[in-house]
Amino acid sequence: MATAATRRHYLMCRPTYFTVSYAINPWMHPDVAVDTDLAVAQWENLRRIYLDLGHEVSLIDPVPGLPDMVFAANGAVVVDGLAFGARFRHLERMPESTRYLEWFKTHGVEVGVRDAYLPLAVAEGEGDLLTTPARILAGTGFRTDPAAHRELEEYVGREVVSLELVDPRFYHLDTALAVLDDETIVYYPAAFSAGSRQVLGELYPDALLAEDADAVVLGLNAVSDGRHVVLPVQATGLARQLAERGFEPVTVDLSELRKSGGGPKCCTLEIRPEIRPEVRSGAGRSSDAR
Ligand code: ARG
Numbered sequence: 001m002a003t004a005a006t007r008r009h010y011l012m013c014r015p016t017y018f019t020v021s022y023a024i025n026p027w028m029h030p031d032v033a034v035d036t037d038l039a040v041a042q043w044e045n046l047r048r049i050y051l052d053l054g055h056e057v058s059l060i061d062p063v064p065g066l067p068d069m070v071f072a073a074n075g076a077v078v079v080d081g082l083a084f085g086a087r088f089r090h091l092e093r094m095p096e097s098t099r100y101l102e103w104f105k106t107h108g109v110e111v112g113v114r115d116a117y118l119p120l121a122v123a124e125g126e127g128d129l130l131t132t133p134a135r136i137l138a139g140t141g142f143r144t145d146p147a148a149h150r151e152l153e154e155y156v157g158r159e160v161v162s163l164e165l166v167d168p169r170f171y172h173l174d175t176a177l178a179v180l181d182d183e184t185i186v187y188y189p190a191a192f193s194a195g196s197r198q199v200l201g202e203l204y205p206d207a208l209l210a211e212d213a214d215a216v217v218l219g220l221n222a223v224s225d226g227r228h229v230v231l232p233v234q235a236t237g238l239a240r241q242l243a244e245r246g247f248e249p250v251t252v253d254l255s256e257l258r259k260s261g262g263g264p265k266c267c268t269l270e271i272r273p274e275i276r277p278e279v280r281s282g283a284g285r286s287s288d289a290r
Pocket of ligand 1: 024025028068071073074093126127128172174175260261262263265266267
């Protein structure tokens with residue numbers, strides 16, 4: 001059963017310069033027209049939903065020539081006030097890395113982030129690195145390098161479990177798996193290798209399993225506050241499954257951003273300030289953010 005909602009703090013980037021001008025995943029077709037105004041309106045609706053749910057939303061300035069910067073989830077993963085930055089796989093997105101890292105360096109104190117670190121290996125933030133209280137679930141296979149999983153483990157001092165993605169449509173972990181509350185996840189089994197399916201089955205015997213029809217509309221790209229789950233409106237079966245388990249589905253249409261392979265979760269970077277200092281003492285080595 002769903003737990004209570006907790007207030008979250010998100011970082012988002014308005015899609016002012018959004019378009020699809022290159023293809024780095026199977027969803028992207030530069031020859032298909034993109035309506036940037038519609039993308040902005042859909043994104044504004046998502047932001048409004050978060051505010052109406054009582055969450056806090058910070059904004060990072062979009063940059064001309066970086067059309068995928070709207071996918072803030074890829075900019076970092078923030079755990080216990082430690083921002084583990086991004087190193088992108090593709091040339092087109094590489095300049096986003098310093099924008100996000102700089103944001104955490106300059107706004108860190110305000111938002112409860114005490115350190116920011118640039119990984120050595122390819123790491124695409126919360127796109128592949130999903131935090132739960134017990135462990136961090138880490139995707140690999142298309143973008144994030146397994147070496148970055150180990151770097152993250154050292155940096156934040158939490159267990160990181162590597163999961164292998166095998167279907168290029170589900171190129172980031174957050175397109176195939178969502179964390180719903182402290183113990184519950186939902187995932188699309190076919191996106192994972194046999195070994196990773198077994199690991200997930202053992203760690204999460206009560207997980208919700210998504211159907212093909214919901215996975216192929218990026219339904220797994222969902223954001224939960226422990227009770228409300230913001231997910232693509234097209235994922236009708238998943239919304240029903242969530243409601244059956246006591247969650248409250250909140251649907252949103254991000255059809256323009258889906259032309260780049262993105263959904264609500266991709267647009268949302270959760271800032272987790274340092275909490276539970278008694279548990280954390282000793283963990284998290286300090287570093288010079290390079
Ligand atoms: N076009 C972007 C890319 O391929 C989409 C990123 C979506 N972000 C995510 N967290 N899944 O990199």
